[in-house]
Amino acid sequence: MVETLVNILILFIGASVVLYVILGGADFGAGFMECFVPKHLKAKQREVINRAMGPVWEANHMWLIILVVILFMGFPKAFGVIVVSLHFPLVALLVGIVFRGCAFTFRHYDAIKDETSQKIYSFFFSLSSVWTSLWLGIIAASLTRGLLTKNGKDAFEIFLEPWLGVFPFVMGLFTLAIFSFLASVYMIGETKDEELKAYFIRVAKRLNISLIVIGGLLFLSSFLEKRSLIQEFLSSGFAMFCLVLATLLFIGLWIRIKKDSAWLLRVIAAAQVSLILFGWFSITWPHLILTKEGAMSFYQAAAPEPTLWQLVMALVIGSGLIFPSLIYLIKVFK
Amino acid sequence: MSDLLAARLSMAFSLGFHIIFAAIGMTMPFLMSIAHYKYLKTKDENYLNLTKMWMKGVAILFAVGAVSGTVLSFELGLLWPDFMKWAGPIIGMPFSWEGTAFFLEAVALGLFLYGWNRMNPWVHWFTGVMVGISGFASGIFVVAANAWMNSPQGFQIEGGEIVHVDPFEAMFNPAWLHQSLHMQVAALQAVGLAVAGIHAYLLLKKKSKEIHQKAFVIAMTLAAVCSLLQPLVGHFSAQRVAELQPVKLAAMEGHFHTSSQAPLYLGGIPDPEKEEMVGAIAIPGLLSFLAFNDFDAEVKGLKEFPKKDWPPLLIVHLSFQLMVAIGSFLALVAVLYFFFLYKKSFPPWFLKACVLLSPMGFVAIEAGWVTTEVGRQPWIIYGFMRTSEALTNIPGMSYHFYIFLFLYLFLGAMTAWLLKRLVQHYG
Ligand code: HDD
Ligand code: HEM
Ligand code: HEM
Numbered sequence: 001m002v003e004t005l006v007n008i009l010i011l012f013i014g015a016s017v018v019l020y021v022i023l024g025g026a027d028f029g030a031g032f033m034e035c036f037v038p039k040h041l042k043a044k045q046r047e048v049i050n051r052a053m054g055p056v057w058e059a060n061h062m063w064l065i066i067l068v069v070i071l072f073m074g075f076p077k078a079f080g081v082i083v084v085s086l087h088f089p090l091v092a093l094l095v096g097i098v099f100r101g102c103a104f105t106f107r108h109y110d111a112i113k114d115e116t117s118q119k120i121y122s123f124f125f126s127l128s129s130v131w132t133s134l135w136l137g138i139i140a141a142s143l144t145r146g147l148l149t150k151n152g153k154d155a156f157e158i159f160l161e162p163w164l165g166v167f168p169f170v171m172g173l174f175t176l177a178i179f180s181f182l183a184s185v186y187m188i189g190e191t192k193d194e195e196l197k198a199y200f201i202r203v204a205k206r207l208n209i210s211l212i213v214i215g216g217l218l219f220l221s222s223f224l225e226k227r228s229l230i231q232e233f234l235s236s237g238f239a240m241f242c243l244v245l246a247t248l249l250f251i252g253l254w255i256r257i258k259k260d261s262a263w264l265l266r267v268i269a270a271a272q273v274s275l276i277l278f279g280w281f282s283i284t285w286p287h288l289i290l291t292k293e294g295a296m297s298f299y300q301a302a303a304p305e306p307t308l309w310q311l312v313m314a315l316v317i318g319s320g321l322i323f324p325s326l327i328y329l330i331k332v333f334k
Numbered sequence: 335m336s337d338l339l340a341a342r343l344s345m346a347f348s349l350g351f352h353i354i355f356a357a358i359g360m361t362m363p364f365l366m367s368i369a370h371y372k373y374l375k376t377k378d379e380n381y382l383n384l385t386k387m388w389m390k391g392v393a394i395l396f397a398v399g400a401v402s403g404t405v406l407s408f409e410l411g412l413l414w415p416d417f418m419k420w421a422g423p424i425i426g427m428p429f430s431w432e433g434t435a436f437f438l439e440a441v442a443l444g445l446f447l448y449g450w451n452r453m454n455p456w457v458h459w460f461t462g463v464m465v466g467i468s469g470f471a472s473g474i475f476v477v478a479a480n481a482w483m484n485s486p487q488g489f490q491i492e493g494g495e496i497v498h499v500d501p502f503e504a505m506f507n508p509a510w511l512h513q514s515l516h517m518q519v520a521a522l523q524a525v526g527l528a529v530a531g532i533h534a535y536l537l538l539k540k541k542s543k544e545i546h547q548k549a550f551v552i553a554m555t556l557a558a559v560c561s562l563l564q565p566l567v568g569h570f571s572a573q574r575v576a577e578l579q580p581v582k583l584a585a586m587e588g589h590f591h592t593s594s595q596a597p598l599y600l601g602g603i604p605d606p607e608k609e610e611m612v613g614a615i616a617i618p619g620l621l622s623f624l625a626f627n628d629f630d631a632e633v634k635g636l637k638e639f640p641k642k643d644w645p646p647l648l649i650v651h652l653s654f655q656l657m658v659a660i661g662s663f664l665a666l667v668a669v670l671y672f673f674f675l676y677k678k679s680f681p682p683w684f685l686k687a688c689v690l691l692s693p694m695g696f697v698a699i700e701a702g703w704v705t706t707e708v709g710r711q712p713w714i715i716y717g718f719m720r721t722s723e724a725l726t727n728i729p730g731m732s733y734h735f736y737i738f739l740f741l742y743l744f745l746g747a748m749t750a751w752l753l754k755r756l757v758q759h760y761g
Contacts, residue, residue: 079415079422101397159730325441329444
């Protein structure tokens with residue numbers, strides 16, 4: 001029974017991660033895109049971003065909360081290790097989240113819209129979007145480096161070692177690239193303005209290429225960790241399948257990108273990113289985290305059965321309430 | 335600063351900050367919906383403008399509430415990993431329901447904020463109500479989690495392991511009802527009062543009278559009704575605490591020696607050395623009555639408990655007195671308000687008083703939480719786990735504290751500035 005419950009929870013974790021990335025991630029990416037937009041398109045792009053993101057802003061970020069709740073209620077042993085050994089990056093992440101959430105809302109709802117304050121909000125919004133994406137990637141990579149530990153001896157072991165390295169940093173860049181790739185593709189369909197649309201298409205293509213390049217770097221940098229991602233992917237049929245399919249989908253994307261098929265493009269991009277996540281998930285399977293003391297699987301980290309039951313119930317009933325309302329939200333605005 | 339102190343202060347600041355926005359998030363949607371409803375019914379543009387003015391405030395405040403809440407959901411683990419590892423499976427349930435409620439709230443908020451002219455007006459109105467209902471529900475859930483820390487149940491310990499977990503029983507622990515009830519009334523009361531104060535200020539400045547008159551009446555009526563209820567609800571809380579956490583009650587009241595016909599002290603400072611209250615006015619028998627509805631009932635004193643189980647006496651006593659003083663005073667203000675409402679005119683001095691009183695509800699909320707939380711010390715889970723045992727083994731907690739202190743001060747200042755601009759703009 002416990003195993004079935006854990007399996008259901010794993011599905012929910014997977015779904016939350018995927019939805020956080022493909023929905024919330026695009027919001028981060030939009031912040032990054034504001035960094036390099038040409039001057040004359042700046043105002044227009046900001047318009048599009050506000051219109052597209054405003055209604056879903058709060059909802060998109062709830063996936064992260066759901067994840068935290070599932071982790072501490074359902075997998076307390078792993079949660080205990082994560083919060084101790086990733087204290088530093090988690091605090092950095094939180095600081096970013098705070099600035100981002102505020103900057104975005106303040107920019108939109110400040111009653112007096114003068115140039116200076118709008119500029120400052122935008123600056124913080126972009127900066128914190130980049131900052132937070134990097135840390136999200138770093139945290140994701142750190143879970144699987146095998147350097148997490150609750151028993152660090154000195155400041156280095158406690159605060160830095162678990163996450164400091166080239167590989168996590170490249171993962172941070174990769175995350176940023178994924179997020180902004182998604183944002184650019186989503187935004188193509190959000191505007192009727194030809195110039196802006198052409199710009200989004202250009203950006204989407206460039207980000208697509210960066211994504212592939214950084215992905216390559218990620219494989220290379222894994223050697224610095226004395227592991228080989230290539231091998232890990234090769235040894236899992238499913239992971240290989242995901243990787244290949246995600247790459248093939250790029251062709252579809254490039255073919256369709258000029259045509260007027262906004263939704264199809266969105267679906268392709270989201271599917272690619274989901275496949276990448278599935279692949280990543282399957283090479284660490286069935287481990288939730290890798291610590292210095294050894295790997296901890298979902299099953300080892302799980303809470304007692306009654307708790308798992310309640311959690312699954314809450315999630316199932318919660319989904320029954322959340323998904324219809326979420327779909328309604330998207331219907332009204334898209 | 336010791337790591338333990340820094341962690342406790344971090345927690346206190348985060349929660350003390352978040353609760354302000356949480357209370358607003360639970361109350362403003364209802365105020366907004368009332369104004370919105372009146373607009374839909376009467377088509378009086380004043381009500382529409384009022385709804386939109388409040389809505390802008392809500393959007394800003396909600397964002398701050400959401401980010402500070404996100405920080406909290408991590409911080410529980412970051413600061414007290416062993417508490418969360420231990421308690422997570424037991425009290426995760428209210429948190430998971432809270433998560434669901436937040437989600438609905440966030441969706442409803444998106445629909446409400448951006449849905450003007452895109453939906454059927456009444457469906458749109460309903461999304462506003464939904465924001466309030468889900469915010470209210472999440473407040474109840476999270477307070478139920480806190481109540482569990484005060485009266486833990488729903489698990490057993492065998493050989494250091496937690497067994498027989500019953501999340502349902504844990505959530506509906508003996509303290510959940512009085513704490514949730516008291517908190518929810520407090521939120522309505524405090525926010526109603528604060529909003530009324532802002533509109534009283536604008537009324538006094540003689541700006542666009544009608545809209546602010548309407549706003550003042552909506553908000554102050556809510557605040558006044560709650561102010562009349564609150565002493566009763568608070569009294570119910572005190573009785574529950576007397577039963578569930580006698581040492582907390584004794585600390586709140588500065589009651590050292592077990593006695594029947596226990597006196598209630600007004601003011602005064604507890605002296606832990608001499609074990610008596612200094613400079614307090616004693617009303618004989620009243621504590622016995624308040625705690626157990628019987629002037630002769632025996633009330634346990636602090637001396638019944640080992641000193642290492644005492645909470646910090648001074649803080650608990652003073653904050654409790656502050657809350658009760660404000661609560662009693664606000665009940666009087668409420669009576670006055672209904673008198674003037676009945677007369678259909680508010681004299682300027684009363685409006686001025688309302689301006690001055692506007693932060694008082696929030697002060698009482700903070701004082702109340704300090705009473706509850708500091709009064710639980712030295713336990714993080716009353717009777718089971720000490721706060722010191724739950725602390726993370728990570729050093730340098732004071733940096734954590736300073737980072738978040740700075741962040742909250744900055745955010746608080748920003749928010750105040752934005753609200754000032756909002757009021758300026760609409761004034
Ligand atoms: C507007 C805010 C407000 C006002 C006017 C009052 N309270 Fe309060 N009080 C709270 C806001 C609050 C609170 C912040 O909501 C607390 C903290 C934890 C809780 O459950 O409610 C609280 C806690 C709290 C507790 C401790 C509960 C516990 O630890 O379980 C007691 C005994 C009282 N209150 C009693 C009173 C009395 C007798 C009042 C008389 C008028 C009163 N309160 C007014
Ligand atoms: C929002 C209103 C709340 C306020 C203002 C508040 C206030 C405080 C304060 C002042 C402390 C420090 C006490 C001390 O160490 O002396 C504290 C500690 C703590 N609170 Fe609360 N609290 C609130 C709600 C909650 C809730 C809902 C929870 C959990 C579900 C919670 C969990 C904790 C924990 C885990 C600690 C740290 C351990 C401890 O000091 O006992 N609090 N809080
Ligand atoms: C340990 C304690 C707490 C945690 C972990 C926590 C967590 C959160 C989180 C994650 C959010 C953001 C939700 C969103 O994005 O929509 C939030 C907002 C909110 N919280 Fe808390 N919270 C705590 C204490 C409280 C307390 C004590 C109350 C009320 C009694 C409360 C009421 C609310 C409300 C109404 C919101 C809605 C957002 C807003 O209106 O600003 N929370 N909280």
